[in-house]
Amino acid sequence: MTTPLRGLYAITDSTLLAEGRLLPYVEAALRGGVQVLQYRDKSTDAARRLAEASTLRDLCARYQAALIINDDLALAAELGVGLHLGQTDGSLAKARAVLGPQAIIGATCHARLDFAEQAQAEGASYLAFGRFFNSQTKPGAPAATPELLAEARARFALPLVAIGGVTRDNGAQLIAQGADLLAVVHALFAAETAAEVEHRARAFQSLFTPDC
Numbered sequence: 001m002t003t004p005l006r007g008l009y010a011i012t013d014s015t016l017l018a019e020g021r022l023l024p025y026v027e028a029a030l031r032g033g034v035q036v037l038q039y040r041d042k043s044t045d046a047a048r049r050l051a052e053a054s055t056l057r058d059l060c061a062r063y064q065a066a067l068i069i070n071d072d073l074a075l076a077a078e079l080g081v082g083l084h085l086g087q088t089d090g091s092l093a094k095a096r097a098v099l100g101p102q103a104i105i106g107a108t109c110h111a112r113l114d115f116a117e118q119a120q121a122e123g124a125s126y127l128a129f130g131r132f133f134n135s136q137t138k139p140g141a142p143a144a145t146p147e148l149l150a151e152a153r154a155r156f157a158l159p160l161v162a163i164g165g166v167t168r169d170n171g172a173q174l175i176a177q178g179a180d181l182l183a184v185v186h187a188l189f190a191a192e193t194a195a196e197v198e199h200r201a202r203a204f205q206s207l208f209t210p211d212c
């Protein structure tokens with residue numbers, strides 16, 4: 001089974017999903033239609049990271065969604081799942097060599113088409129641009145414009161990810177400019193209940209499947 005790289009791309013947040021919320025909120029997001037899930041945890045607790053990522057791998061498999069590990073090639077290799085690398089997170093070419101040709105490997109390109117060219121040459125599976133809007137999760141991320149996304153669409157055949165302050169209301173314009181995946185933390189997971197997460201995921205996912 002290969003997950004189509006189009007739709008809602010949920011990214012976990014260790015603060016929003018603390019106190020037992022990680023699994024119920026992620027499962028709710030998957031029920032709501034998430035296609036790709038990124039485990040993003042900046043802690044150094046390797047044992048907890050392995051246990052959580054391993055559980056998320058099994059959960060994603062049940063929903064036929066792809067699991068991506070942020071930053072950590074060794075963890076992605078141990079679990080046999082995908083990887084997302086930023087500009088300072090290590091060599092994409094090495095990650096491709098380690099994970100193999102089928103693995104999903106994503107690359108942060110900020111607002112730089114030259115970074116995207118490089119990522120494509122090194123074997124990226126998708127190109128991530130942003131932040132497009134104000135982000136509570138990563139306020140200092142370099143800013144990108146929807147126009148840049150359209151330029152990237154014209155230049156690259158790889159799937160494009162839009163990230164940074166993405167909401168149900170501003171997501172449609174990013175899709176219209178060429179985004180294949182909307183990567184979301186806050187607007188999905190900053191919710192009072194798991195039911196609300198599922199509802200939000202459905203609303204995001206409906207942007208990709210307009211009524212006929």
Ligand SMILES: Cc1ncc(COP(=O)(O)OP(=O)(O)O)c(N)n1
Pocket residue numbers: 038040070071084085086087088089106107108128129138161163183
């Ligand atoms: C889908 C996606 N796009 C961009 C990022 C940001 O990656 P990076 O620049 O390495 O920053 P951190 O997330 O590691 O803080 C991402 N994680 N996912």
Ligand SMILES: Cc1ncsc1CCOP(=O)(O)O
Pocket residue numbers: 130131134135136137138141163164165166183184185186187
């Ligand atoms: C990891 C990352 N990289 C650029 S913006 C961002 C955070 C996205 O989170 P949010 O959807 O809450 O803005």
Ligand SMILES: [Mg+2]
Pocket residue numbers: 070071084085086089
């Ligand atoms: Mg990173």
